[in-house]
Amino acid sequence: MARKETPLMQQYNRVKTDYPDALLLFRVGDFYETFGEDAIKAAEVLDIVLTKRGNGSASEIELAGFPHHALDNYLPKLVRSGHRVAVCDQLEDPKKAVGIVKRGVTELVTPGLAFHDQVLNARTDNYLAAVHWKKDAYGLALLDISTGDFATAQGPKTLIDRLIRAHQPTEVLCLKNDASEFEEVFGSDWHVSRMDDWIFKPHYAEERLRKQFENASLKGFQLDERPMALIAAGAILHYLEHAKHEKPQHVRTIRTLREDGVLWMDRFTIRNLELIQSNHADGTSLAQTIDRTGSPMGARVLRRWLIMPLTEVAAIERRLDAVELLNRSEEMRSDFQSLFRTTGDLERLASKASTGRINPRELSQLRTGLQCVIKIAELAAGEEALIPYLERLSPCDSLLERLQKELVEEPPMNPAKGQVIADGVSAELDELRSLKSNAQAALDAICAREIEQTGITS
Template structure:
């Protein structure tokens, strides 16, 4: 006579449902005063963070790996996970447990990736933390760069050599591009970047323009001087989509977008000047 599999607890059913929405992220699941990780996430957390890995029967066919840490240590551990190249979904309690009978409602309040970090402890104040998008269309490359912490938003367009030059110069913390171009991207730009791929439909001119118009609350992109860079606009639209997908709704500080003109030195000079200004300010203070 076969043994009946123990039923999953309501807590683990809730965790399973939320994890299914973020399968490629380490899910930090708030339980009381702790953030817990389960299964494969717990193994990663234990290895990267150096915290104890245990096994606990949480309901289900077998025991599950478990690793957790106090909620007040989130910034410290989040920094380590992101710097190790992991996407992290932070799942918080959306109700006061004291006022709820049964399971507490939970949901992901923020997704943190190498290119979307806004927490001061995750950033280096001596350099930008750019998220880049690359749109490949035949032999043309549209690029967009956004530093979500400062609001700097840029687009460019050119051939493969120019795209490589920009990626080398900006050194983005994360690059997003079309999923079906994974092999081509690796062949042309190598494996030196943290990358994430998105569905093809996201990289459409119409969708990108609609996203940009909505974000900037305007009826035309002409005032930004970017309407002639179709591939760059598509890349910028992909960035806005990605920010929405990763639970970053507060983007009011991103108030403009600039077009990088394809010259040999102009884009380099801009960042050289900016760095010199930072050095000058630090010497004064």
């Protein structure tokens, strides 16, 4: 007998059709529910109870759920287990809804697309990759949405394999029909997401890039002569929009990865040298052994330097000059270390801010980080060996000024749990706060005014 669908399940199935390969978290009242195969997977990963909706009826289906306020606890577990998770929220107040509540996917979280601190490893990059090829020409695009770093390359499969190994993407996009060949060429130790072939078309890729960068020409990105890299970059931007990350403003340019200047090591060298990961369960990698960095940004840079060592003598000497300066001056080195520990993860905080995913407490951390940037620049002033690194610093004066003036000293994580905007920023807000905290005095003032105007004393 055919399964009878309730209006709620009809709505669920319509949403699920758009995200067939994702585990769908469907908001129902105060809970996120999963149904059918998704419920079975969620119950296993999250260790929650698996039950049934409409038990014994024609509409019977597996069900597993958790309270909506526990999303930040359960979502990372699903993503870390390799699942793509579509979060479907209620888009209107249920009390005001006419008929069934309007719902829609507000975010698709995948291993390669995440802003959540519980999903990300603070000390490593989190790249999403896309690979496309035709005959012997291979194109690669890499994006870390948490920092905005976007890069492309085109070349033989040996180069692309080395680049993939160097950047260790947590998710790789490729054509559905090419997935088996991808595993044959690049190995099976990657989380591969398969995409439709119409996405990997040159004209569509050009359209995606022009929309993102608001640029009529792609020559500045050196993609006009690298069609495979262009298509791979377009696939990533399509995936972003599908995941509700439409036109992220912090993704502002595309780097070109080249063979010159850096040594791109193959998979066997990286594995045998145990640069980033040990070959033994209780072993220690080189990165873990020497990492004494004071900030997450420093840890990520150190791992890039280890896995992509310089080959140009001039660049090596510039780096060694900076190392020699800091090694020679213990006081300067100690001051830098103290500032780096206080700076925090400016890269990822700035990305959260530009996408509207930052909370008030993180804005306070951003303010502290920007204050440290100014102190770092002042400390390094006049040191020729540090000039190449100082050139990359931006004080963001106007942003810092607003944060210092408009944000309270210690804001809460949740804006509903305390004061966020400082006094004096908005006269209207100050008046509303005064009414809230001095309600009786306000009522007494109104009463006195009315008595004076009407002469009625009671």
